[in-house]
Amino acid sequence: MIETSALGVAYPGRAPVLRDLTLRVDAGERVLLLGPSGSGKSTLLRVLAGVVPQLVDADVSGRVLVAGQDATTTDPATLARDVGTLTQNPADQLCLPSVEEEVAFPLENRAWPRERIEQAVAHALARVGATHLRHRRTAELSGGEGQRVALAATLAAAPELLLLDEPTALLDPAAAREVGRLLRPAGGAQVLVEHRLDEVVDLPDRTVVLDDDGRLVADGPTREVLHDEAGRWHALGVRLPGAPWTARATRRTTAGSTAAGSRDVGTRTTRVLRARGLGVRRGGRDVLMGVDLDVHAGRVTAVVGLNGSGKSTLLLALAGLLPYTGGVEGGSVGLVFQQPEQQFLTRTVADEVAWGPRRARMPDPEGLARRALAAAALEHLADHDPFRLSGGQQRRLSVAAAAVCGHDVLLADEPTFGQDGRTTAATVALLRSLADEGRGLVVVTHDLALVADLADDLVVLADGRVLAHGPAADLLSAAPHGPLRTAGLVPADDHAQAHA
DSSP: OEEEEEEEEEOTTSOOSEEEEEEEEOTTOEEEEEOOTTSSHHHHHHHHTTHHHHTSOOEEEEEEEETTEETTTSOHHHHTTTEEEEOSSGGGTOOSSBHHHHHHHHHHHTTOOHHHHHHHHHHHHHHTTOGGGTTSBGGGOOHHHHHHHHHHHHHTTOOSEEEEEOTTTTSOHHHHHHHHHHHGGGOSEEEEEOSOTTTOSSOOSEEEEEOTTSOEEEEEEHHHHHHHTHHHHHHHTOOOSOSOHHHHHHHHHHTTOSSTTOSOGGGOOOEEEEEEEEEEEETTEEEEEEEEEEEETTOEEEEEESTTSSHHHHHHHHTTOSOOEEEEEESOEEEEOSSGGGGOOSSSHHHHHHHHHHHTTOSOHHHHHHHHHHHTTOGGGTTSOGGGSOHHHHHHHHHHHHHTTOOSEEEEESTTTTOOHHHHHHHHHHHHHHHHTTOEEEEEOSOHHHHHHHOSEEEEEETTEEEEEEEHHHHHHTTTTSHHHHTTSSOTTHHHHHTO
């Protein structure tokens, strides 16, 4: 199904992203593709789909065959008859006004009969838990809802090869587990790029690992690859299945660290943002209702909830970017968008970070930019185009660019999605340092491990309302029967597994 020989890829003006990659994937075989952020994983999938170099300019050397066709010269539309691709960012993929039309689109391109299309659309949406979204507009979907719909459209035609670029990145924990379970019986060959290995319960039997230079450094049975050289992969930044978030939160709280609610509530001396009775209506639906929230200097508040529960809408309303009812008052607010490229303004990474300080006439904006890039592990990319970075690199750049602006409050929407272990740790350290400087932070995330590592306070949203709000450590420790369970974020067996 896939054959590459001595494959090399270099984007204009950049060092090679992939080097001398030789790989074979047979029909029906499932492969897990791992590597640090920027190692070329997404680039490899784009080459296999024919996007690189035909739609995205790059120098490609070596040989690439997909379903017996040269992927570097065969029209991507022709390849798409055999290949289904799920991109890292669903916003890059959704193109039609309604969910039903989006899922039907690949089937219409294959000239399927209308009756068969209707049945296939219903089946595909049901498989990914998105039947309730069938008549929604794609522009009104949350990031996680969009990811489910994009996956349904990818699976609908049952392609012989699936290229899946982080299919769980924007999903809540429950949805991530569901998607992990449905991929094995999906049929056909698969190449799966994934960072959230703890939540993909049915990993492929074979694993391939790329290093920082885009070279293949491991290829073998998943159990052996992940276990035998775990230390090597950890040092490389690969996020391996490890300590469950419940155990991590318990250890950090017991150790008296500054994470997960270990800061005394009495230290909340300065409130930097206050929301009362916050409500938002979008697309004829009430998305947020009666939300009260206090953000305090020096503390990190995490917001969790199922996809579509109103988390991103809450941040947009707090930032003044959506009309709302109720009241919001406080200091200056900065926002890290869920889609990083929506906030990029310049053509180099260094200029992107320096842009805000320059506009605010802050002293030494270039120095601020250099230090922020170092903190975000991006200093080696200072002269690169933000729009040509990997998804994980773009995410860190958006966080760094917002961090240097000196706002009283920083709102961050999924700041660690697409990150490897090293860059997740760097992002956590950067966010914690901002809180330690006296900023108030609100972080929307689906990663409960991030909540355990970073958050002082936790807000649980369900159907647009606050289900619970309190110290993160208390809510995490109550997970088996508490509000996380009630919200559908934690199955009953997760806590038992954490302490097994």
